[in-house]
Amino acid sequence: MEIEVTQTGGVTLVVPKGDLDMGTADQMKRTLTELIEKGQSKLVMDLTGVAYVDSSGLGALVAAMKQARAVGGNLKLCGLQEDVRSIFEMTRLIKVMAVHSDRQEAVASW
């Protein structure tokens, strides 16, 4: 999975491309953990380029969100494709995670 990381203001923008499954969840978790440990805990992830998320992928995002929140940050999401969004709705994560419609809105919410 390709994961692009950029800074915009005090916010770290994470843009993965590819499927988020058992095979890529560890890579995602490691990337987010390293950012948080470096003090970059205000995170926005744009999922526009992710067409598939399974429970392993959700687990990686939830773990990072908890880790970020524990140090005063958060992991905010945007750009969820319809089928990906339905998995977040099904597991009710849509209610507990900060989900925005697009990147601008998510970054501005900080």
Add this chain to the structure above:
Amino acid sequence: MRAETLVITSESRELARVRAWLGEQLARRGLDSHAQSALQVAVGELTTNSIKHAYEGRAGEPIHISVESREDSVVIQVEDFGKPFDPSRYRHPDLDEMNESGVGLYIVKRLADELTYDLARERGTRWTLVKYQAGTRPRSA
């Protein structure tokens, strides 16, 4: 349309191949993109369970995935030959908690119209998932 079977080995890199093959099978059987996507997730979760739990992460073990069309439905089976699924260990996840694991089978149950498993075998588990065509799901299903 006759049943088709894909045989993979128990490695996470195989999951993308399962998704591609299944998408092609379901498209040929007339399922729309949302139904394809839902079944790709459901079958992906069952395959992941076989890799993680039945084979406990061991690579190179066989997993069989088959798709069969019936008049009113598509039937998909995922079969492994490892440690059998133990239903007594399944816990419905508390969705008010932020779960880092334990939601895979819950997702499958939500996406399938019917989900059964067969443990009466020498080894392993065979999962059978049924997805009815729109408007054909029996009341009892």
